[in-house]
Amino acid sequence: MKTMNDIKSATEKSISPKKVITAIKSETAHFVIGLLCVIFGVYLLLAFSSFFFTGGNDQSILTHPEGNELLETGNKIQNYAGARGAQLAQYLINDCFGIPAYFIIVFLIVAGMRLMKAYQFRLQRWFVGCTVVMIWTSITLGFAFDGTFENSFIYPGGLHGYNVSQWICSQIGTPGLILALFVTAVLFATLITRETMPFMRKVFHPTLRKQSQAHSEEVKAESDNKNRADKKTMAETSVQTPNDIKVEPQTNVSPTEEATETFPEIPMTMQETKETESDVQVTAQEYSQQENVKEESDEQDEPLFEIDHTPTDEVEDVTHRDVTQPYNPRLDLEHYKFPTLDLLNTYNDNEPTINMEEQNANKDRIIRVLRSFDIEISSIKASVGPTITLYEITPAEGVRISKIRNLEDDIALSLSALGIRIIAPIPGKGTIGIEVPNANPRIVPMSSVLASKKFQETTFELPIALGKTITNEVFMVDLAKAPHMLVAGATGQGKSVGLNAIVTSLLYKKHPSELKFVIIDPKKVEFAIYAPIEKHFLAKLPDGEDAIITDVTKVVQTLNSLCVEMDTRYDLLKKAGCRNIKEYNNKFINRQLNPEKGHRFMPYIVIIIDEFGDLIMTAGKEVELPICRIAQLARAVGIHAIIATQRPTTNIITGTIKANFPARVAFRVASMMDSRTILDRPGAQQLIGKGDMLYLQGNDPVRVQCAFVDTPEVERIANYISEQQGYPTAFMLPEYVDDSADSGGAAEVDMNRLDPLFEDAARLVIYHQQGSTSLIQRKFSIGYNRAGRIMDQLEHAGIVGAANGSKARDVLCMDENDLEMRMNSLKNE
Numbered sequence: 061m062k063t064m065n066d067i068k069s070a071t072e073k074s075i076s077p078k079k080v081i082t083a084i085k086s087e088t089a090h091f092v093i094g095l096l097c098v099i100f101g102v103y104l105l106l107a108f109s110s111f112f113f114t115g116g117n118d119q120s121i122l123t124h125p126e127g128n129e130l131l132e133t134g135n136k137i138q139n140y141a142g143a144r145g146a147q148l149a150q151y152l153i154n155d156c157f158g159i160p161a162y163f164i165i166v167f168l169i170v171a172g173m174r175l176m177k178a179y180q181f182r183l184q185r186w187f188v189g190c191t192v193v194m195i196w197t198s199i200t201l202g203f204a205f206d207g208t209f210e211n212s213f214i215y216p217g218g219l220h221g222y223n224v225s226q227w228i229c230s231q232i233g234t235p236g237l238i239l240a241l242f243v244t245a246v247l248f249a250t251l252i253t254r255e256t257m258p259f260m261r262k263v264f265h266p267t268l269r270k271q272s273q274a275h276s277e278e279v280k281a282e283s284d285n286k287n288r289a290d291k292k293t294m295a296e297t298s299v300q301t302p303n304d305i306k307v308e309p310q311t312n313v314s315p316t317e318e319a320t321e322t323f324p325e326i327p328m329t330m331q332e333t334k335e336t337e338s339d340v341q342v343t344a345q346e347y348s349q350q351e352n353v354k355e356e357s358d359e360q361d362e363p364l365f366e367i368d369h370t371p372t373d374e375v376e377d378v379t380h381r382d383v384t385q386p387y388n389p390r391l392d393l394e395h396y397k398f399p400t401l402d403l404l405n406t407y408n409d410n411e412p413t414i415n416m417e418e419q420n421a422n423k424d425r426i427i428r429v430l431r432s433f434d435i436e437i438s439s440i441k442a443s444v445g446p447t448i449t450l451y452e453i454t455p456a457e458g459v460r461i462s463k464i465r466n467l468e469d470d471i472a473l474s475l476s477a478l479g480i481r482i483i484a485p486i487p488g489k490g491t492i493g494i495e496v497p498n499a500n501p502r503i504v505p506m507s508s509v510l511a512s513k514k515f516q517e518t519t520f521e522l523p524i525a526l527g528k529t530i531t532n533e534v535f536m537v538d539l540a541k542a543p544h545m546l547v548a549g550a551t552g553q554g555k556s557v558g559l560n561a562i563v564t565s566l567l568y569k570k571h572p573s574e575l576k577f578v579i580i581d582p583k584k585v586e587f588a589i590y591a592p593i594e595k596h597f598l599a600k601l602p603d604g605e606d607a608i609i610t611d612v613t614k615v616v617q618t619l620n621s622l623c624v625e626m627d628t629r630y631d632l633l634k635k636a637g638c639r640n641i642k643e644y645n646n647k648f649i650n651r652q653l654n655p656e657k658g659h660r661f662m663p664y665i666v667i668i669i670d671e672f673g674d675l676i677m678t679a680g681k682e683v684e685l686p687i688c689r690i691a692q693l694a695r696a697v698g699i700h701a702i703i704a705t706q707r708p709t710t711n712i713i714t715g716t717i718k719a720n721f722p723a724r725v726a727f728r729v730a731s732m733m734d735s736r737t738i739l740d741r742p743g744a745q746q747l748i749g750k751g752d753m754l755y756l757q758g759n760d761p762v763r764v765q766c767a768f769v770d771t772p773e774v775e776r777i778a779n780y781i782s783e784q785q786g787y788p789t790a791f792m793l794p795e796y797v798d799d800s801a802d803s804g805g806a807a808e809v810d811m812n813r814l815d816p817l818f819e820d821a822a823r824l825v826i827y828h829q830q831g832s833t834s835l836i837q838r839k840f841s842i843g844y845n846r847a848g849r850i851m852d853q854l855e856h857a858g859i860v861g862a863a864n865g866s867k868a869r870d871v872l873c874m875d876e877n878d879l880e881m882r883m884n885s886l887k888n889e
C-alpha cells in the first residue's frame with residue numbers, strides 16, 4: 061500500500077539520481093542541524109519553564125556552589141533540566157533578557173524547522189523580528205518592574221532590561237523613555253505589517269473605525285453568500301473569484317464624504333483585498349472538507365495539508381508566503397547578483413578619433429564623382445561612426461533625387477571602395493547618404509554599450525544592446541516587441557558574436573526568475589560556454605541530459621514541448637483574463653491569481669537556434685512547423701525566437717518564416733540575392749564584415765556596428781553566474797508526447813498499460829476530491845498530454861466521472877479503501 065510519501069516522491073521524479081545524491085548530502089546536514097536546534101529549543105523551554113518554580117531554590121546553589129557541587133550527582137538543583145538547564149535559565153533570563161528570553165527558543169525552533177525544510181520560514185526576518193521584540197520587551201519589563209527587582213528571584217526584564225531602562229531614564233527621563241518605547245513599537249509594527257498605518261489612522265479617527273467595522277462585516281457577509289453559492293464550482297473558477305471579490309468592496313463601500321476626503325482610499329482597498337483573499341482560502345479549505353464530510357474524519361485534513369505544502373526542492377512554495385505582501389519572483393534567489401561590468405574587456409581607443417585627412421580625401425572624391433555625373437551639391441556633412449562614415453549630401457537646387465537614385469550603382473562603382481552604400485534619399489530628409497568605411501575601424505566593446513546610460517536606464521522588457529549606429533548612438537531593441545528575430549550572414553562575418561551580444565545584454569538585465577533560454581546549437585561548440593548557467597537561465601526537457609540541445613530529434617521534441625508550454629500559458633492567460641504575459645505577471649505579483657489553481661509566475665523564454673539552415677535541411681517541416689507556430693502565437697505569452705543561419709536561401713528562409721520574423725539582422729552576405737532574401741532589399745552584400753550589420757524592423761534598415769564580446773568574456777560572465785546559488789535544476793519544459801504515435805482519446809484507453817503514475821494520481825484526486833487534469837500536471841510536473849491520458853485512465857477505472865466542460869470532473873471514489881478495491885479488481889481483470 062503506497063502512502064502519501066510516495067506521492068511526494070513522485071513529484072520529485074524529474075530530478076536525476078546523481079543530482080539527488082549531491083542534494084541529499086547537504087540536505088542531510090541541514091536536517092540534522094535543524095533537528096538539533098529544535099531539540100535544544102525544547103530543552104531550553106523545559107529549563108525556562110521550570111525556572112519559574114524552582115529558580116528560587118536553585119539560585120542560591122548556582123550563585124554559591126560548594127566546591128564542584130554542580131558537577132556532582134547529588135546536587136540539590138531542582139530544575140527539571142538539571143544543573144546545566146538551571147544555569148542556562150538563570151543566565152538567559154536573569155542575567156540577560158528576562159522573560160523575553162523565550163524569543164530565543166522561538167527562533168531556535170523556527171530555524172530548526174526551516175533547516176529541516178518542515179516549514180519555509182524566512183530566517184532573516186524571524187531573526188530580526190525576534191531580536192527586536194526581545195530587546196524591546198526586555199527594556200519595557202525592566203522599566204515596569206524595576207521596583208520588584210530587589211525582592212524577587214526572577215527579573216522580568218533581566219539585567220539587560222533593568223540597566224538599559226535605568227540608563228535611558230537617566231538620559232531622557234521617564235516620560236522620554238515611555239515615548240521612546242511607544243515610537244519604536246509603532247515603527248517596528250509599521251515595518252512588519254501594512255495594517256499598522258490604517259490601524260493608527262483608525263485610532264486617531266474613531267468615526268472611520270465604525271465605518272470600517274460595518275464595512276468588513278458587509279464584505280464578509282457578501283463573500284460568505286457568494287462562496288456558499290459558488291462552492292461547487294469553485295475549483296475551476298479561481299481567477300474570477302479574486303477578481304469578483306476585489307471589485308465588490310468598491311461597489312459596496314459607501315463611505316461618508318468626510319471619510320473619503322480625509323483618508324486616501326488606497327490603504328482601505330489594500331486591507332479589503334487582504335480580507336477577501338483570506339476568505340477565499342478558508343472557503344477553499346471548507347470546500348474540500350465538505351466534500352469529505354461523509355467520512356467525518358478530521359485526519360483527512362492532514363494528508364491534504366501534507367501534499368500541498370511539501371516543497372519539492374529548495375525553492376520556496378509561493379502558497380506559504382505572506383499573502384499580504386506582493387509576490388516577489390526574485391525571492392527564491394534573492395541574493396543573486398547581476399554580472400558586473402568589470403567582467404567585460406575594455407579597450408582604450410573607445411572614443412572616436414576623426415582622421416581629418418581621410419575625411420577630406422573622401423569628401424573630394426565624392427564631389428568629383430558626383431560632378432562627373434552632372435550632379436552639383438550645395439552641402440556635405442560627415443557623421444563618423446565606429447567603422448563607417450556617413451556623408452550626407454544636399455543636392456544643389458534643381459537636381460532631382462530620382463536622378464541620383466538612378467545613378468546609384470554607377471556612383472557606387474566609381475567610388476569603388478568596399479562597403480559603400482548609397483541611401484537616396486535618406487528617409488524623412490531630402491538628402492542623400494553615402495556610407496564609406498573608415499580606414500581604421502574601431503571595435504565597439506560590449507562594455508561600452510552595456511555601461512551606457514541608455515542601456516542602464518532602459519525600461520524595455522527584454523533589452524538587447526546590439527551595438528552602435530553610424531552616429532555613435534547605442535542601438536537597442538526590445539525583443540519583447542520585436543518579437544522574433546532572424547539573424548543571417550555569411551560565415552565569419554560576426555553572427556556568433558552578434559548572438560553572444562544578444563544573450564549578454566539579457567543576462568545583464570534579467571534575473572534568473574524572469575528569463576529562460578532554450579539554446580539549440582547543432583554545431584555543438586558555439587554555445588557550450590553557456591552550459592554553466594543551466595540552473596539559472598536555461599530551460600530543458602524533463603529527460604534532457606544537456607540543457608544545450610545539439611541533437612536534431614531532441615530539437616523537434618523541444619520545439620513541440622515549447623508549443624505545449626505556449627498552449628498552457630495561453631490557457632492560464634485566458635483563465636486570468638489577461639491579454640499578455642506582462643499583465644498576467646503583474647496580476648500574479650499582486651496576488652490576484654491563485655497558485656493553487658495552476659497559476660504561476662511566467663519567466664520569458666528566449667529560444668536561440670543557431671545554424672537554422674542545417675536544421676531545416678535535416679528535419680525540414682518537423683522543425684519549421686513548430687517554429688512557425690511559436691512565431692505566430694507566442695509573443696503574447698512571452699516566448700521569443702531568434703534564429704540564425706549562414707545560408708540565407710529561400711528554401712531555408714521561407715515565406716512563412718519571413719512573415720513571422722519581422723526583426724531581421726543581416727551581417728555581410730555573398731550576393732545581392734542573399735540580401736534580398738533576408739531584408740527584401742539589397743545592401744547586406746555591401747557591408748564590410750566584422751560585425752557591420754543592417755537591422756531591419758519595419759521600413760528602413762539601420763546600419764549598426766555590432767558590439768564585440770569575446771568568448772573569454774562570455775565565459776567569465778557564465779562563471780560569475782554559475783558560482784551563485786541557482787535553482788535545483790534547469791527550468792523544466794513540459795513533457796511532449798507525440799500524439800500521432802499514441803492511441804489517444806478516452807474511447808481507446810489501454811487499461812493494460814496503465815501510466816506508472818496512475819495510482820499516485822488516483823490518490824491525489826481522491827485527497828483533493830477534485831478531478832482536475834491541471835492538478836495532476838502540476839503535482840507530478842508532467843506534460844498536459846500525459847496528465848490528460850492519466851485522467852482518461854482514471855475515468856475508465858471509474859475513479860472520476862466524465863469530462864465536465866471546463867469544470868473539474870466529479871470524483872467517484874470516496875477514500876483509499878474504495879480505491880484499493882478498485883485497484884485490486886483492475887489487477888484481476
Ligand SMILES: Nc1ncnc2c1ncn2[C@@H]1O[C@H](COP(=O)(O)OP(=O)(O)OP(=O)(O)O)[C@@H](O)[C@H]1O
Pocket residue numbers: 503504549550551552553554555556557558706750751752765766767768769
Ligand atoms: N562586432 C564585431 N566587432 C569586431 N570584430 C568582430 C565583430 N564580430 C565579429 N568580429 C570578428 O569576426 C570574427 C568572426 O566572427 P564570428 O565568429 O561571429 O563569425 P560567424 O559569422 O559567426 O562565423 P560562423 O558562421 O563561421 O560561426 C571574430 O572572430 C572577430 O574577429
